[in-house]
Amino acid sequence: MLAHRLEGIGEYYFSQKLREIDGMNKEGRNVINLGIGSPDLPPHPDVIRILQEESAKPNVHAYQGYKGSPVLRQAIANWYSRWYGVSLDPDAHILPLMGSKEGIMHICMTYLNPGDVALVPNPGYPTYRSAVKLAGGTVVEYHLREQNHWFPDFEEMEAMLHALSLPGECRPKLLFVNYPHMPTGQLPERGMLQTLIAFAEKHDLLLIHDNPYSFILNDHPLSLLSLPGAMERVLELNSLSKSQNMAGWRIGMLCGHRQRIDEVLRFKSNMDSGMFLPVQLAAARALSLEGDWYAALNAVYRIRREKAFEILDMLHCTYDNSQAGMFVWAAIPDRYESGYALSDEVLHGSHVFITPGGIFGDAGNRFIRISLCSPSEKMEEAIRRIRQAGIAH
Numbered sequence: 001m002l003a004h005r006l007e008g009i010g011e012y013y014f015s016q017k018l019r020e021i022d023g024m025n026k027e028g029r030n031v032i033n034l035g036i037g038s039p040d041l042p043p044h045p046d047v048i049r050i051l052q053e054e055s056a057k058p059n060v061h062a063y064q065g066y067k068g069s070p071v072l073r074q075a076i077a078n079w080y081s082r083w084y085g086v087s088l089d090p091d092a093h094i095l096p097l098m099g100s101k102e103g104i105m106h107i108c109m110t111y112l113n114p115g116d117v118a119l120v121p122n123p124g125y126p127t128y129r130s131a132v133k134l135a136g137g138t139v140v141e142y143h144l145r146e147q148n149h150w151f152p153d154f155e156e157m158e159a160m161l162h163a164l165s166l167p168g169e170c171r172p173k174l175l176f177v178n179y180p181h182m183p184t185g186q187l188p189e190r191g192m193l194q195t196l197i198a199f200a201e202k203h204d205l206l207l208i209h210d211n212p213y214s215f216i217l218n219d220h221p222l223s224l225l226s227l228p229g230a231m232e233r234v235l236e237l238n239s240l241s242k243s244q245n246m247a248g249w250r251i252g253m254l255c256g257h258r259q260r261i262d263e264v265l266r267f268k269s270n271m272d273s274g275m276f277l278p279v280q281l282a283a284a285r286a287l288s289l290e291g292d293w294y295a296a297l298n299a300v301y302r303i304r305r306e307k308a309f310e311i312l313d314m315l316h317c318t319y320d321n322s323q324a325g326m327f328v329w330a331a332i333p334d335r336y337e338s339g340y341a342l343s344d345e346v347l348h349g350s351h352v353f354i355t356p357g358g359i360f361g362d363a364g365n366r367f368i369r370i371s372l373c374s375p376s377e378k379m380e381e382a383i384r385r386i387r388q389a390g391i392a393h
């Protein structure tokens with residue numbers, strides 16, 4: 001019965017693992033989950049107030065426009081101008097999304113013919129891979145390495161493209177990038193981004209920059225659209241999930257050239273019928289928050305990051321302590337076969353779940369990732385449990 005497009009697409013690792021953790025919890029284990037990156041903190045109180053007030057009104061319950069409310073698009077334009085120094089036309093350059101994850105799928109469906117190639121990072125967010133496959137495209141992974149600051153190796157990518165032999169009219173079309181990078185926490189550098197744009201131009205690729213972490217543990221948010229020549233080459237995805245603590249609200253955005261926005265809209269407008277207006281109005285408020293919002297958020301994450309470092313020290317892992325984003329990425333000790341082995345030992349020995357780096361691609365096999373989305377007390381409890389279990393001695 002199943003469509004061919006689902007072949008090779010497994011259930012999302014986390015949904016499987018959550019079932020296992022659920023089973024352990026039912027047996028009374030009370031597992032501390034340091035895996036999933038869903039902020040545990042609430043949005044700003046004004047955001048919730050606006051949702052409540054607006055949803056009590058009688059005239060907000062109809063279908064909304066496919067391109068989102070003008071109020072939200074204007075708020076996105078203001079946010080991009082204020083924080084990234086990027087000037088966007090709210091009527092042309094912006095498409096509100098129900099989270100950036102759906103945007104990844106829409107982009108693949110809009111641009112990939114069967115067999116067309118999309119370059120995706122390894123390690124990287126697993127959704128790039130699955131969305132390309134679901135759209136019928138061919139995934140070509142480019143490797144990111146610690147010794148190269150987790151930046152693309154342009155010579156290697158050049159050689160990979162050169163070596164591709166594609167049937168018929170198939171060609172490389174998309175290049176996915178994501179800085180601050182998940183899972184490694186690597187920050188972008190303007191020079192590298194400029195080289196990326198030149199590379200995309202040379203090979204006639206559309207560069208998709210996924211940018212949901214730019215405000216987390218980073219004081220200098222950077223948009224790829226702020227670089228010269230980017231508007232012609234780049235579609236940037238962004239999100240309120242992490243920087244506004246609104247992951248469950250499902251609000252993201254796609255920004256770029258008007259023609260690209262119209263192309264993606266052509267697909268997306270066939271998929272949904274707009275977003276609930278009060279959610280959009282509340283999101284607009286969230287985007288107008290002042291710098292103290294981000295400062296307070298980061299003060300919390302900074303404390304948690306220290307706890308994550310403590311866990312990693314206990315496990316004899318090594319890490320870069322200037323990472324951005326809401327995770328800490330670390331190399332495992334030699335004696336473990338893989339991050340999966342260490343993750344399982346910690347899960348079964350101390351009932352703490354830490355993500356194995358291999359789920360982000362085989363280049364992550366010798367790494368683990370700790371999420372900063374649990375309160376410090378939970379992380380302290382995790383430290384106690386791991387110490388008591390005597391893991392990694």
Ligand SMILES: Cc1ncc(COP(=O)(O)O)c(C=O)c1O
Nearest residue numbers: 099100101125182210239241252
């Ligand atoms: C790199 C990356 N991109 C996109 C997303 C999806 O975010 P959203 O909630 O906006 O769909 C995530 C979520 O974990 C992510 O880590």
